[in-house]
Amino acid sequence: MTVSRVLRNRGDVSDSTRERVQEAARRLGYVPNKIAGALASQRVNLVAVIIPSLSNMVFPEVMTGISDTLEDTGLQPVVGVTNYSPDREESVLYEMLSWRPSGVIIAGLEHTDAARAMLAQAGIPIVEIMDIDGTPVDSAVGISHRRAGRQMAEAIIAAGYRNIAFLGTMMPHDHRARKRLEGFEEALAKAGLSLVDREFYSGGSALLKGREMTEAVLTRSPQVDFLYYSNDMIGAGGLLYCLHKGLDVPGQIGLAGFNGVELLDGLPRKLATMDACRLEIGRVAAEIIAGKHPSGTIGGEVIELFPTLQKGDTIRG
Amino acid sequence: MTVSRVLRNRGDVSDSTRERVQEAARRLGYVPNKIAGALASQRVNLVAVIIPSLSNMVFPEVMTGISDTLEDTGLQPVVGVTNYSPDREESVLYEMLSWRPSGVIIAGLEHTDAARAMLAQAGIPIVEIMDIDGTPVDSAVGISHRRAGRQMAEAIIAAGYRNIAFLGTMMPHDHRARKRLEGFEEALAKAGLSLVDREFYSGGSALLKGREMTEAVLTRSPQVDFLYYSNDMIGAGGLLYCLHKGLDVPGQIGLAGFNGVELLDGLPRKLATMDACRLEIGRVAAEIIAGKHPSGTIGGEVIELFPTLQKGDTIRG
DNA sequence: ACGAATGCTGTTACCGCTAACATATCGCAG
């Protein structure tokens, strides 16, 4: 018992005893068994983080926000990856909940019924991140992708572009990309416009795909004067293609992506984009789990963040 | 007890009982407590994966290799990130070992003494990945970065370049980048050459940094005819800069990076590089932990993989 | 028809730690 107290810095232990214990622990290479500890204390210092992908550049940054915030709370993030599959999400969630974490941070608002039920029943703080266009189980932190799409469309129309094409991923379960497109088309419609062309891809090097898709679109629909990409990576590929072809950007043709990845800073011309507040989302989600969020209330909150539109060098005006 | 058997698919249970149990579990939203299970059975289906960073594009790919292989073994990866700090690595390792995982996959061969001691004492399979230039605690899977640096130098020299500069990260704990540089300089020395210039950076957008560093080097040392980058991302930035400046690549100046990231496929010209066998490393490491590696032996093995040099369009010949 | 094998379910004793409480030790005021 005294050993337990020393190793957890809890309760009163005399200095001499404390030192003897620490010395012995060091000498024996003793590592306490958290499994037993957790079972006895009914407390687990783990936070489940469930995200669709790591190869995306966006989720690693969310992770950074989470890790940094959790750093000095004694909580530890544990990552699960779903590959954009709802079934996989469900099983990863089940697996993680069975370790009784202190909280769950999960990307998106769309889950299987079973997953929603598990989340609702877990009795721990749940934070759904990235997106707020929908009904969260508990708390949510993110941006409105529908609004983001709308804003971009409005900026494009205001700049005078009229023949607009969309280029994006073909992932049935990437709801955020879908919502952006929906918002985008909605704003186009309001201005009496509609997409002139659209092109989808899946898999492969995003930069290369952006290049190829752009070529395909411009060949098929030469009248296009704006290319809206569902992410910065394919947008960057498209930009490199346009510059290579000697097109006048943004005079003759404009481009925009989404995410605000730092990659863009190194491009010959800065791609228009909207940052997705990734770091901030991670930070706030972690604060909610750690009970540190200034809002103070206990869960059930939707925190909307507002991305800023960066026009870069690829939208006129 | 019967419930336990049903939920783990172990032992004999009659169909009728099995169904009653499953129905009840579903109705109650019962999620078994793995903590208790693990304590009782002394078995934990977790594999600790300890890596320096997620924002690197290389580790996510290793993770993919690991996840894919572990998928059908019942084992689950748990990721810890060290940010290239040995102390942080030590504490992350301690934290993870206290959950008694079934194995540890950890990047690099350089650890604090305490970390090495913990790994050696853990009594579970340990696989150190990415690098094999050193002495592993148990098993190791990776490439020789020293040799990789040497090979690249030899290829560059063979192509006739003589005024070679190095551009890389300034991370005291990125041992693999250091070893590549060492091997590189070693091979230069053997040919009676030495680096004409060198430039280091830390933090910021790699693509942009590559651009800036390249400009700095070419301004300071106009005689330079080859730029060797410690990673593809800064190499890509440098390539974009050279093309922008209208330099003749690879005639007037050559470039090479390291990693073989898919990003390169989308560049206007393909950067010379060596792939780091990232997916394969993850796959093999996971196989060793899962006891599935064909080698059959029980640990203590060093598995060297051999990266291939891709000359791309940025080395003559 | 009988013992053995088989199939299913139940009992018991932990796993390694911690909460809660109990006991011991000490200093010091009264």
Place this chain on the structure above:
DNA sequence: CTGCGATATGTTAGCGGTAACAGCATTCGT
């Protein structure tokens, strides 16, 4: 010297599962 609070250490009973083994029907071979 006693009594009391403060400090330091020890005791006990679980936490929620599982291994190992113990029942008890039922089936089977001979």
